[in-house]
Amino acid sequence: MMRKYDIITMANEAHIAGYYSLKDLGIDNVAFPFRQALAIIALIRRHNVPILGGDVCLIKGVVVYITDDNWYCDQLAGESEGDFARRSCDQAESYINSYKNNSTGEPLFAFVIPENNEVK
Numbered sequence: 001m002m003r004k005y006d007i008i009t010m011a012n013e014a015h016i017a018g019y020y021s022l023k024d025l026g027i028d029n030v031a032f033p034f035r036q037a038l039a040i041i042a043l044i045r046r047h048n049v050p051i052l053g054g055d056v057c058l059i060k061g062v063v064v065y066i067t068d069d070n071w072y073c074d075q076l077a078g079e080s081e082g083d084f085a086r087r088s089c090d091q092a093e094s095y096i097n098s099y100k101n102n103s104t105g106e107p108l109f110a111f112v113i114p115e116n117n118e119v120k
Helices: 005-015 034-046 079-096
Strands: 001-003 053-060 063-072 106-112 117-119
Touching: 005 034, 034 079, 034 106, 063 079
Parallel strands: none
Antiparallel strands: 001 117, 053 063, 053 106
16 A cells, blocks of 8 residues: 655654654754664655765754755666666765764754655
């Protein structure tokens, strides 16, 4: 059965907690600390969904700040949907694993997936 999913639904159904709302920043999304971000990537990968990109935020105390750090991944000409999904997840994972935090805040990672996503 195919159902429409978003990041929050996927996180909640997989019992991945500890994410932060970005609504106070005017963004309808959530951001995850390092460990949860990698868990979300694994979940997205299992559903064969591409990660179109993401943003890095910092949390200092209880306040979340957006940074200028981000990544994106475009589908290559002739690349299958499945290959794109795998490559984009690999790229997101690599970005997060190699992210260097030059601030006193804890980095958080927000993901962009296609709207109206259908997963099994």
